[in-house]
Amino acid sequence: MAGAxxxxxxxxxxxxxxxxxSKKDCCKGNECCTRSLNISFQEGLTPGETLKEKLxxxxxxxxTGFEPGGRGLADRVDEIKNALEGRxxxxxxxxxxFQGFILAEDPAVKKLFxxxxxxxxxxxxxxxxxxxxxxxxxNGQEPCKPHTQATRDYLCEQLHDLGEFAVENGTTVILEPLxxxxxxxxxxxxxxxxxxxxxxSKGVKCMGDFWHMKEETSDYGAFWSAGTEYLQHVHIASRxxxxxxxxxxxxxxxxxxxRALKQMGYDKYVSFECGMLGDPKExxxxxxxxxxxxxxxx
Numbered sequence: 001m002a003g004a005x006x007x008x009x010x011x012x013x014x015x016x017x018x019x020x021x022s023k024k025d026c027c028k029g030n031e032c033c034t035r036s037l038n039i040s041f042q043e044g045l046t047p048g049e050t051l052k053e054k055l056x057x058x059x060x061x062x063x064t065g066f067e068p069g070g071r072g073l074a075d076r077v078d079e080i081k082n083a084l085e086g087r088x089x090x091x092x093x094x095x096x097x098f099q100g101f102i103l104a105e106d107p108a109v110k111k112l113f114x115x116x117x118x119x120x121x122x123x124x125x126x127x128x129x130x131x132x133x134x135x136x137x138x139n140g141q142e143p144c145k146p147h148t149q150a151t152r153d154y155l156c157e158q159l160h161d162l163g164e165f166a167v168e169n170g171t172t173v174i175l176e177p178l179x180x181x182x183x184x185x186x187x188x189x190x191x192x193x194x195x196x197x198x199x200x201s202k203g204v205k206c207m208g209d210f211w212h213m214k215e216e217t218s219d220y221g222a223f224w225s226a227g228t229e230y231l232q233h234v235h236i237a238s239r240x241x242x243x244x245x246x247x248x249x250x251x252x253x254x255x256x257x258x259r260a261l262k263q264m265g266y267d268k269y270v271s272f273e274c275g276m277l278g279d280p281k282e283x284x285x286x287x288x289x290x291x292x293x294x295x296x297x298x
Contacts, residue, residue: 037258037295039288040065040092040271047280051083057281061288064089065269070097070120070132077126091127092269093174093207093233094120096134102158103136103151103185105143118165125169130268131205131232132166133174137185147185156199163201174232175206179215187215190225197230205232209273210254211242219257228264236291237274244276245287254291258298 041054041063048054058066066089068080073094080091097120100113117134124132136155137144145151159173166173175192177183186192192206206226208219212235216222223231240248261270270291276283 036267037292038065038092038267038269039063039291040067040269041284042067042095042271042273043069045272045274045276045280045284047284051079055083055087055089057284058089059087061285063288065092065271066090067092067095067269067271067273070094070124073097073123073127074119077123080127091124091129092271093130094124094127094132095273096132098132098134101137101141101144102134102162103145103155104141105145117162121162121166121169121171121173125166125171129171131172131174133176133207133233135176135178135183135186137183138178139182139184152195152198156195159195159199159204160201163199163203166203167201172203172205172232175204176209176235177206177212177215178209179212182212187212188225189213189216189222189231193226193230206230207233207235208257209235209237210239210257211235211237211273213257214239219254220260223257223260223264223266228266231264231266231268233268234261234266234270235273236270237272241277242274244272244274244278244283246290247277247283247287252290253294255294255298258295262295262298 041058043054043066046054046057048057055066066084068091084090098113098116100109100116102113104110104113117132120132145154162173175186175196177186177189177192180187189206189208196204196206208222208226208231210219213219213222236245236254237243238245238248239251245252
């Protein structure tokens with residue numbers, strides 16, 4: 001995330017579409033799509049005792065994104081930079097890791113959020129990450145500001161300031177909608193995109209998660225509701241038990257969502273956030289193959 005210019009281009013390489021046109025030209029008519037699928041793994045699910053071993057495994061599968069957690073990230077910047085040097089792998093997004101929450105009514109809890117989130121944003125910028133993932137409030141986080149228009153206005157004001165700070169550090173803040181079992185405030189990609197828009201900062205974006213998108217009526221429509229301006233990251237898991245893609249059999253169909261991503265010219269990352277039932281090396285290898293197959297089908 002070093003340099004505000006990182007916001008203008010994806011951390012992945014500019015790619016040609018399958019029809020041979022540039023992405024800019026290709027996506028005007030939604031007729032053809034980008035060629036590459038940029039897969040990312042979260043650090044915790046990747047097999048290996050050390051960061052080097054984890055990255056070696058990722059590289060063997062052609063995985064190009066690495067999603068670390070935000071907790072303690074400031075102290076790991078040099079470690080991660082050194083580990084990635086010379087590899088075809090970049091940091092994708094940073095998965096949360098802050099303390100407190102942005103809609104806390106308790107000033108001490110809100111201050112804890114402000115301090116820890118900004119520390120992660122600075123570290124994310126140094127690592128060239130696409131953004132720092134955050135949720136405004138989870139179920140059970142109390143005391144929380146009520147779900148009112150005034151609260152939404154307050155959230156947009158706070159996100160504006162946070163987004164401008166992210167821009168200064170060459171990165172973004174990424175709002176993640178969750179399913180109703182985890183989050184009462186933000187459940188649809190369109191809602192996240194609208195809040196990002198109303199925050200009036202180029203540093204506020206949103207994401208979609210195939211697991212949480214059970215709230216949506218259409219994967220295709222959900223991604224397009226964010227569009228190219230706001231969609232900054234994607235999470236993926238199996239669609240029955242939130243395990244590795246493919247471990248829930250026929251339920252694990254992502255073609256509809258992939259079709260939208262391809263038509264949009266989405267060139268950032270689809271990152272694994274999931275549990276696992278089988279042997280990590282076997283199921284992750286199979287999952288990567290499944291996603292590439294469905295990407296081609298989309």
